[in-house]
Amino acid sequence: MKVYVDPDLCIACGACISLSPEVYDWDEEGKAKAIAEEVPEDKQSEAQEGLESCPTEAIKQL
Numbered sequence: 001m002k003v004y005v006d007p008d009l010c011i012a013c014g015a016c017i018s019l020s021p022e023v024y025d026w027d028e029e030g031k032a033k034a035i036a037e038e039v040p041e042d043k044q045s046e047a048q049e050g051l052e053s054c055p056t057e058a059i060k061q062l
Contacts, residue, residue, distance in 0.1 A: 002038045002062035003047050007031045009058035016050035016059060023047040024059075033056070 005016070005024065010031040016024040017032055023043050027033040039047045051059040 001036055001044045001047060003034045003039060003062055004060050005034055006058045006060065007033075011056055011058075013055060015055065016052040017034045018045045018052035019053055020046040021034060024050050034059075 003023065007027070007029065011028050012026075012032065014032070017026065020043070023035060023039055023046055024032050025042050048061075051061060
C-alpha cells in the first residue's frame with residue numbers, strides 16, 4: 001500500500017497525524033506528508049484510518 005498527501009488540498013488539520021503518527025508527519029511547510037513511500041503491512045489499517053479521516057480528501061491511496 002502506498003499513500004500520498006496532496007499538499008494543495010491539505011489544510012493542516014492534523015487528523016491523519018494524530019491517528020497514524022507512524023505513517024504521516026508534518027512537512028517543512030506545515031502540511032501533512034506520508035513518511036514512507038510504501039506503508040508497512042502492520043501499519044496499513046492505521047494508514048487507511050488516516051486517509052478516511054481527511055476532511056478534504058487530500059490523502060490518496062496509490
